[in-house]
Amino acid sequence: MHVHELIIYPIKSCAGIKVKEALMTKYGLAVPSNPRIFDRRWMIVKNGRHQTIRVLPRMTLIQPVIVENGLSLQAPNMPDLHISVNPLPKEVLECTCWDAPILGLRYDDNVSQWLRTFFETEDELDLVVFDDEKFEGRATKDADVPNIARDGDVVAYHDMSPLHICSLQSLSDLNTRLEKKIEIYNFRPNVVSTGLNKPFDEDYWREIEIGDVKLSWVAPCTRCLLPTVDPKTGIKDPNSEPYKTLRSYRLKKDPYGASSLFGIDLVSTDQSRHITGTMHVNDPIRVIKDDPDFWEKS
DSSP, rough: OOHHHHHHHTTTTTTOOEEEEEEETTTTEETTTEEEETTTOOOEEEEEEEEEETOOGGGGGGEEEEETTEEEOOOOTTTOOOEEEESSSOOEEEETTEEEEEEEOOOOOOHHHHHHHTTTTOOOOOEEETTTTTTTTTEEEGHHHHHHOOOEEEESSSSOSSSEEHHHHHHHHHHHOOSSOOGGGGOOOOOOEEOOOTTTTTGEEEEEEETTTTEEEEEEEOOOOOGGGGTTEEEOTTTTHHHHHHHOOOHHHHTTTEEEOOOOOOOOEEEEEEEEEEEEEEEEEEEEEETTTTTOOO
């Protein structure tokens, strides 16, 4: 088993950036050449509330590009927009992410107007960035999904955990059941794994090692309608696939209810350091601990 791809999503629900190597930090994958650019550090908000592909599917068409001292945002029929990471904006905005309060630093009105123009709306849209030196993250253990996160496991603007893994073998199994095949990018993983003995082997991983990074499982990833959006077009599938098919064979109602499972959520095993190591494309994935009875347990 090994890493097929590494993907960082600097802005929640916007397009990802494929990298050959990444730092694993307290808040997820970061760019080695500029660790201030890390996964889900930025978020688009409407009146302070987080926005996602579920509501604004065209978010996936906004492509961040790493440039000197920040990001350049590119989108269809829009001028490139520079987003500075140094200095950060000064205005503190009280936000919510999945109803949990969290702070953000708001970029100026030029950024807000760019967003309104792209989405063709007059809604109060803003871009905020998480100040990891001053702000407190959201506790993973407080997420709605049953999990085994520890005190100290936190996220910025992620849904739940700082790292998400999906496998190509599980995707292939799913695609045998779909009329219209999809790609792994519908699920927005940080680590795309391959070489598993069989589909969904990742369900059982509890501690793994990638490169010099040790990771601990906190929960399976429960699936909503987000993967029904084609990341290349920003259009939702009219038949709500793969949501419907996943619910036909990937439910574990106790304790995860009506949400299907695809992929796993993890945190750094080592809580004592902000940066816990580096992982690379083609790094082997070594399973240190597993739970072979996961599907039999209630």
